[in-house]
Amino acid sequence: MDGLTMNGVLVMHPSGVFSEDSMLSMWRDIxxxxxxxxxxxxxxxxxQGNRVESESDVLQEGSLINxxxxxxxxxxxxxxxxxxxxxxxxxxxxEINAALLQCPVDFSTLAFxxxxxxxxxxxAAALGNLTEDVGQDDRQAGSLRSCSSSDCFSKxxxxxxxxxxxxxxxxxxxxxxxxxxxxxxxxxxIKTEDDMFSSKRCLEWFYEYAGTDDIVGPEGMEKFCxxxxxxxxxxxxxVLAWKLDAQNMGYFTLQEWLKGMTSLQCxxxxxxxxxxxxLRSLLNEPTNFKLIYRYAxxxxxxxxxxxxxxxxxxxxxxxLLGKTWxxxxxxxxxxxxxxxxxxNKDQWCNVLEFSRTINLDLSNYDEDGAFTFSFRASVVGRIx
Numbered sequence: 092m093d094g095l096t097m098n099g100v101l102v103m104h105p106s107g108v109f110s111e112d113s114m115l116s117m118w119r120d121i122x123x124x125x126x127x128x129x130x131x132x133x134x135x136x137x138x139q140g141n142r143v144e145s146e147s148d149v150l151q152e153g154s155l156i157n158x159x160x161x162x163x164x165x166x167x168x169x170x171x172x173x174x175x176x177x178x179x180x181x182x183x184x185x186e187i188n189a190a191l192l193q194c195p196v197d198f199s200t201l202a203f204x205x206x207x208x209x210x211x212x213x214x215a216a217a218l219g220n221l222t223e224d225v226g227q228d229d230r231q232a233g234s235l236r237s238c239s240s241s242d243c244f245s246k247x248x249x250x251x252x253x254x255x256x257x258x259x260x261x262x263x264x265x266x267x268x269x270x271x272x273x274x275x276x277x278x279x280x281i282k283t284e285d286d287m288f289s290s291k292r293c294l295e296w297f298y299e300y301a302g303t304d305d306i307v308g309p310e311g312m313e314k315f316c317x318x319x320x321x322x323x324x325x326x327x328x329x330v331l332a333w334k335l336d337a338q339n340m341g342y343f344t345l346q347e348w349l350k351g352m353t354s355l356q357c358x359x360x361x362x363x364x365x366x367x368x369x370l371r372s373l374l375n376e377p378t379n380f381k382l383i384y385r386y387a388x389x390x391x392x393x394x395x396x397x398x399x400x401x402x403x404x405x406x407x408x409x410x411l412l413g414k415t416w417x418x419x420x421x422x423x424x425x426x427x428x429x430x431x432x433x434x435n436k437d438q439w440c441n442v443l444e445f446s447r448t449i450n451l452d453l454s455n456y457d458e459d460g461a462f463t464f465s466f467r468a469s470v471v472g473r474i475x
Contacts, residue, residue: 398433
């Protein structure tokens with residue numbers, strides 16, 4: 092076959108080329124990867140039709156791709172803000188679809204020319220089955236022949252069985268199936284377009300807080316926290332930053348926002364509010380907590396420093412361990428009285444391991460062990 096169309100999709104010859112005895116014809120309103128072709132009434136033009144001047148082979152921002160009668164715009168995230176409005180798209184879609192070749196009420200059979208004698212007998216036999224019912228006059232390249240709906244159905248549909256009278260059990264079973272199907276349908280149809288994640292809506296949401304540099308800074312962050320009903324120093328903000336993989340405390344970039352909010356499927360303030368409990372629950376999972384804890388060190392430190400200053404470290408440790416580690420008040424006092432000015436990453440990780448493995452009475456603590464903090468002498472009197 093040289094090519095056939097099905098609902099606006101062009102399917103090429105299996106070998107990827109047209110047969111030697113035919114050339115590309117002109118097609119009507121068939122869009123393949125952004126190129127639009129026209130379909131002649133004769134279906135047998137000997138030269139390729141002129142391409143629409145406004146179309147090109149290169150997909151670019153705003154290109155329309157027609158798949159099975161549905162027009163889809165090709166977009167990048169950066170171009171979402173320049174996306175046409177829904178009304179503009181609908182108008183353009185109606186204009187394009189108005190010229191699309193419509194399928195008739197009855198079926199149409201596509202007849203193909205005879206095969207090249209050089210082709211194998213197996214291929215000829217396979218394709219011959221497709222044209223055995225087509226009259227000799229219809230065997231011209233690309234010609235269309237109409238047949239009635241009943242004639243086509245009789246060839247593909249099995250004979251209908253006689254219906255037997257329904258019994259009481261049958262009616263009960265039918266009602267049960269109907270109720271089950273209704274419940275299933277009812278549970279899915281309540282989802283609206285607003286429930287589905289929208290990158291465009293997420294982008295618009297971002298710019299409610301971002302500045303001209305495409306970054307949510309301290310002022311935007313304060314407004315953001317106020318809108319979602321969370322204090323900036325709340326630990327859930329640290330979990331959110333971890334989800335966004337934010338690199339700097341107090342700042343969200345556009346890329347971080349889109350990546351994290353897409354993962355959370357949040358594109359509005361309300362959706363994020365409804366996800367706060369989920370974010371808090373991640374702290375209760377040991378594996379996730381460890382990942383968040385390790386992330387917090389790099390998130391909070393100055394990027395030109397390899398260590399975390401002691402004051403920031405005390406705040407972050409209080410945020411992460413203050414409510415779950417009974418010894419934290421003692422450890423915090425130890426840091427207050429110590430001469431430490433910074434904490435490196437090994438020490439930071441050791442604090443978490445210490446909180447998980449050392450008994451509350453320090454009975455299994457070894458001052459000569461692997462832990463880089465040595466504070467038994469200063470606190471043992473307050474614990475024992």
